Amino acid sequence: MALVIVSGQPCSGKSRASAKLKELLQTKGLQVSVIDEPSLQLLRNDSYKDSVSEKITRGRLKSAAEREINRKTIVILDSLNNIKGYRYELWCIARAAAARYCVLQCSVPREAAEAWNAGRPAAEAYKEAVFSDLWGRYEEPDSRNRWDKPLFRLNADKAEDSSAVLQGLVESLTGSGKPQQGAVMAKQLQPTMATSNPALSTTNLLHELDASAQEVIAKVAAAQELAGASAAGKVDLGPGVDPLVLDRHVNLAELRRHKRVFLKVATQNPGARVSSQAGCKMFASFLQENLQ
Numbered sequence: 001m002a003l004v005i006v007s008g009q010p011c012s013g014k015s016r017a018s019a020k021l022k023e024l025l026q027t028k029g030l031q032v033s034v035i036d037e038p039s040l041q042l043l044r045n046d047s048y049k050d051s052v053s054e055k056i057t058r059g060r061l062k063s064a065a066e067r068e069i070n071r072k073t074i075v076i077l078d079s080l081n082n083i084k085g086y087r088y089e090l091w092c093i094a095r096a097a098a099a100r101y102c103v104l105q106c107s108v109p110r111e112a113a114e115a116w117n118a119g120r121p122a123a124e125a126y127k128e129a130v131f132s133d134l135w136g137r138y139e140e141p142d143s144r145n146r147w148d149k150p151l152f153r154l155n156a157d158k159a160e161d162s163s164a165v166l167q168g169l170v171e172s173l174t175g176s177g178k179p180q181q182g183a184v185m186a187k188q189l190q191p192t193m194a195t196s197n198p199a200l201s202t203t204n205l206l207h208e209l210d211a212s213a214q215e216v217i218a219k220v221a222a223a224q225e226l227a228g229a230s231a232a233g234k235v236d237l238g239p240g241v242d243p244l245v246l247d248r249h250v251n252l253a254e255l256r257r258h259k260r261v262f263l264k265v266a267t268q269n270p271g272a273r274v275s276s277q278a279g280c281k282m283f284a285s286f287l288q289e290n291l292q
Contacts, residue, residue, distance in 0.1 A: 002074040003094040007081040008106035010134050011113040013156025018078040024170050033068045036078040063252045069097045082138045091147035095189040102150045102186045212279025213259045241280045262286045
């Protein structure tokens with residue numbers, strides 16, 4: 001239904017704003033899912049201690065958002081979301097799902113953020129080096145970018161302003177009332193040919209292959225979730241199908257790209273029919289060759 005990107009510096013009130021936004025949306029009877037580092041059992045300092053860890057963290061957050069987004073759920077991605085290229089990738093996910101999309105930017109003075117961080121329990125607080133590094137690398141959303149709009153700016157240390165901004169965001173997402181001045185309605189994004197599979201053939205070949213490929217992707221995603229930051233290794237794809245061996249983490253976006261290429265290649269003969277097991281074997285073989 002919708003993807004809400006919550007962006008901001010460390011300790012800028014993002015989680016508090018996400019919780020309030022979830023409450024406002026649920027009062028309208030909407031289904032809401034909040035995705036953040038704690039929900040994925042990720043520790044902030046370990047997740048952002050270096051570029052490799054940060055890349056893995058962003059990948060896991062993005063994959064979780066892609067799994068959750070559907071026509072009935074509003075997904076709130078509560079994280080730093082501090083890289084504009086990463087926000088573009090999230091916008092592409094929303095477009096592929098034909099969902100609404102908006103960005104909520106939380107901001108506070110650095111002195112306030114440092115004070116909030118110091119008041120946290122030691123296990124939850126950012127280390128000084130990590131805090132400073134993240135603060136200095138933040139790429140602020142720009143409403144002129146299509147992947148940063150509609151953009152709602154929230155000053156987390158002003159309760160009255162915060163309530164008005166969040167209410168405007170809810171109205172923009174749901175199409176009720178009038179959004180805050182200067183904001184635009186969150187339109188439903190339309191998938192393009194690059195993010196959509198071709199229509200089903202008359203023989204249902206595409207449908208059968210798509211279902212088989214999606215089954216493989218689900219098993220790979222589950223195996224990688226259990227493996228955490230490590231490579232999944234040998235992934236069992238069921239009886240009659242050779243295991244898929246992964247020596248690195250493969251995010252859902254990459255798997256879906258391979259699936260689209262596979263479907264285009266495998267449906268060149270529209271009169272063919274395949275079983276579920278044969279479809280899984282074909283896609284697993286295609287993945288093993290292209291992921292090496």
